[in-house]
Amino acid sequence: MVHTGLGTASTAPPPVATRGLGTPPSPRRRSGERRGRLRRSVRRHWQLYLLVIPPLLYFLVFQYVPMANAIIAFKDFNVVEGIWGSPWAGLEYFERFFSNPMFTTVVSNTFLLSLYALIASFPIPIILALALNEIRARFFKRTVQMVTYAPYFISTVVVVSMAILILSPRIGLASDLTGFFGLPATDYLAQPDFFRHVYVWSEVWQTAGYSAVIYLAALAGVDPGLYEAAKVDGANRLQKIWHVDLPSITPTIVVVLILSVGSIMAVGFEKAFLLQNPLNLSQSEIIATYTYKIGIQNADFSLATAIGLFNSVINLVLLVAVNIVAKRVTGKGLW
Amino acid sequence: MVSAVLTKPNRTAFRRSRRVRESPVDRVFLVGVYILLTTFLIVVLLPLWYILVSSFSSPAAVSAGEVFLWPVDFTLRGYEVVFTNSTILTGFANSAFYTVAGTAISVTLTVMLAYPLSRADFVGRKILTGAVVFTMLFAGGLIPTYLVVQSMGMLDTRWALLIPKAVAVWPAILAITYFRTAIPDELREAGEIDGASDLRILWRVVLPLSAPMLAVIALMYAIVQWNSYFDALIYLRDDSLYPLQLVLRNILILNTDAGADVTAAIERQQLASLLKYSLIVVSTVPMMLIYPFVARYFTRGLLLGAVKG
Incomplete structure (x- = not known):
């Protein structure tokens, strides 16, 4: 959902205030002018400046103060001396994390899980949207759209419980189906190898219909003239999809792809934590759940913060890098 | 011819x-x-x-495991247990409160942020928008945020679920975009000529015209609030404050006994397993009932932000 929002932020129209006609003013005059402009604007629109204070305080307190608090990753945090009073520890906690055998496990689990999720959940909404776009029967189209959209509104807790119930050995729906095909019953969730499949495919089940919406909208905006031209050239449906539909939604695909690749290390905590059990930990322990265990359960605040910081920095670097690549390749980026 | x-x-x-x-x-x-x-x-x-x-x-x-595509020995026992269980009912009530109160707070703060930032004559708009969007790219993390919530004395209070995630960047961007593109400047200018203050213009002119956008962001916040359990898990100890999702997690995933009032151990166990299905249905039905009506707005909201990146 966070998708695609970034693009709009940078498209602000240029400020209208261009009073000084003729030669551009010197830098000093310009900064003085800006200050004057601020003063005049505040005097005239003081209510707006007052209005914006509470939400800005929110961002300061709950977003920027935590960023400053992250300094405890470099300190031996203890409650008595507090965040600023605790003694410096340098990179000790990072070293502890990197030398911990769990390091490779959680990093590779996180990476593999989201890579798998990306590969599985990226093309399916596109296929769904392209298929829906071919249908002219309104009732059928609406039904498919509404039904596939529905799981998006179900909570993670419920989706995971549904998965557990359906996959439970002997009594679940899955064992009915495998039994029907004569396959042996398995306890899927007790096997580490199945964790990723369950995670990824329940994700696809839940979000494919929702993610298709954005492509459907892009498809609705395709110039009808292109279809006419394709018809005149004698293109069949598949050729029309390949040569008209796909190129038309490529910009949307690129934006979605950038965002997914950029957030590849930011796998959410909620679902992995719920699907975890002692038997599948070797694959289900990811950075987010590990941070929770170290920080909240073991109360090792400095180590947990170091791990979290490591993850945040990787995310940021990935997003920036992907954006640069995307700009090079397609001439279109997020900012 | x-x-x-x-x-x-x-x-x-x-x-x-x-x-x-x-x-x-x-x-x-x-x-x-x-x-x-x-x-x-x-x-x-x-x-x-x-x-x-x-x-x-x-x-x-x-x-x-006899059930496949049709109910076997139709009964409403599962629902009876759900609707007589006090933990579940408390969870429902709590979630209803968190959803209504949290959404009200979130929408109010988002509008307070977005309207000034949408105005071209608001100096510092670009820097502030940048500062807000940056929080989408980088965050302090779990523990640093926990420490803030702790130092504000919000641990184990209802505030912990209402305030720390009150404003999300995405709805804010949506609101800014909407205010800037869908509300004609002439209306504001007309209001200014009539001597209306900025607040009055916002309240009387801009907000009434923004109903579709307000509906979308309210829905976004409400759905997140209704469906999340993580903040409750880390910030709340007192189970009388638990939202429904945390109650669900304890019953459905951790198999905590829901305290069905049955004596025989086997029947109790069977009932506990049936209860899970009924509980899933009961907790999901509200969303399933409203979503066909809101999906349209939701889609519109999704697209509002996506138009031309």
Whole structure:
């Protein structure tokens, strides 16, 4: 959902205030002018400046103060001396994390899980949207759209419980189906190898219909003239999809792809934590759940913060890098 | 007469060529598309249907795995247990409160942020927007945020679920975009000429025109608030404050005994297993009932932000 929002932020129209006609003013005059402009604007629109204070305080307190608090990753945090009073520890906690055998496990689990999720959940909404776009029967189209959209509104807790119930050995729906095909019953969730499949495919089940919406909208905006031209050239449906539909939604695909690749290390905590059990930990322990265990359960605040910081920095670097690549390749980026 | 002679063959030619366009290849392809979409439909519906029919089946049948596509020994026992369980009912009430109060706070703060930032004559708008958007790219992390919530004395209070995630960046961007593109500047100027203050213009002119956008962001916040459990998990100890999702997690995933009032151990166990299905249905039905009505707005909101990146 966070998708695609970034693009709009940078498209602000240029400020209208261009009073000084003729030669551009010197830098000093310009900064003085800006200050004057601020003063005049505040005097005239003081209510707006007052209005914006509470939400800005929110961002300061709950977003920027935590960023400053992250300094405890470099300190031996203890409650008595507090965040600023605790003694410096340098990179000790990072070293502890990197030398911990769990390091490779959680990093590779996180990476593999989201890579798998990306590969599985990226093309399916596109296929769904392209298929829906071919249908002219309104009732059928609406039904498919509404039904596939529905799981998006179900909570993670419920989706995971549904998965557990359906996959439970002997009594679940899955064992009915495998039994029907004569396959042996398995306890899927007790096997580490199945964790990723369950995670990824329940994700696809839940979000494919929702993610298709954005492509459907892009498809609705395709110039009808292109279809006419394709018809005149004698293109069949598949050729029309390949040569008209796909190129038309490529910009949307690129934006979605950038965002997914950029957030590849930011796998959410909620679902992995719920699907975890002692038997599948070797694959289900990811950075987010590990941070929770170290920080909240073991109360090792400095180590947990170091791990979290490591993850945040990787995310940021990935997003920036992907954006640069995307700009090079397609001439279109997020900012 | 000439025209009649000319048009008739032309028209048939046209019709024929049209039939040619829907070629056998295309027809086969279209059948394939229908099959594909029907498969999608079944794959999405089957799990939901299975849970639904199980919830109406007898505890014994559910525990024995006899239910497949139709209820076995129809009963409402599961629902009786759900609606007489005080933990679950408290969870429902708590979640209703968190959703209503949290959404009200979030929407108010988002509008307070977005309206000034949407105004071209608000100096510092770009820097502040940048500062807000940056929080989407980088965050302090779990523990640093926890420490802030702790130092504000919010741990184990209802505030912990209402305030720390009150404003999300995405709805804020949506609101800014909407205010800037959908509200004509002339209206504001007219209000200014009439001597209305900025607040009055916001309240009387801008907000009434922003109902669709407000509905969208309210829905976004409400759904997140109703469906999340993580903040409750880390910030709350007192189980009388638990939102429904945390109660669900304890019953459905950790298999905490829901305290069904039954003496026989086996029946109790069977009932506990049936209860899960009924509980899933009960907790999901509110969302399933409202979503067909809100999906349209939701889609519009999704697209509002996506127009031209």
